Amino acid sequence: MGQLQYYSDLVVKVASDRDRSAFAELFDHFAPRLKGYLMQQGADANLAEEIAQDVMVTLWRKAELFDPSKSSASTWLFRIARNRRIDRLRRQKTAELDPEDPSLQPSAPADVASEMDARLREERVREALKSLPNEQQDVVRQAFFTGLSHSEIADRTGLPLGTVKSRIRLAFGRLRQVIEADQAVDVD
Structure with a gap:
């Protein structure tokens, strides 16, 4: 079984059975990667960790919304993280927010x-x-x-x-x- 499929299967276990060990494995794998990604996108360490934890809570609460036929677990989680960061930036309503920032633009439809x-x-x-x-x-x-x-x-x-x-x-x-x-x- 491939790594991508493995993590997708774990999300499905969380959705169907509220499998705590599957969630723990997902958390251990994705939380640090999400934090690193968010820091690369400009978030400070505290904000990145807060958003990463929020994404993992979302995984626990809304795992049933994950559709493995549409994306991998990592794509789904990183998209949630990206959207949460954008939401935070919008709430701050600072002058720093550039509407032309590529991270704020919608993703191109899949080819x-x-x-x-x-x-x-x-x-x-x-x-x-x-x-x-x-x-x-x-x-x-x-x-x-x-x-x-x-x-x-x-x-x-x-x-x-x-x-x-x-x-x-x-x-x-x-x-x-x-x-x-x-x-x-x-x-x-």
Whole structure:
């Protein structure tokens, strides 16, 4: 099961069963990421944390509004965070608020062709990942799906840092070959 699907399933568990362990896992994963995102968008640490917690409370209270067929859990939560930040800025009614600020503009409607291309790419990558040796799959998943640094992976696995980096580099080389070969077949 993919990481995106995993978190979407956890939101569905919260919605259907009020599953506290699913919520705790979602909170542990998303709250710090939401805070970091909000700080990148210009919120100070206290405001970012407050909004992130508000988003997680919204997840608990309104999980049934999440539709996994329309977006991933992360897209849904980050959109709520973005909207909450905009609401805060509007309430402040400061002169700083620039109506032309791109973060205040509505998102462009999804391009169906681009979404399909992205899904096909994601499917190709998932299939290509399956062709990797287990030890390479493991480090790639930890680095790119769990978001761990190379050093954190080395600490968790007990592998030397150089080995972790080599496995990731080899995995990328192999993934590139598999995906390029797959695309060449599609073109023919």
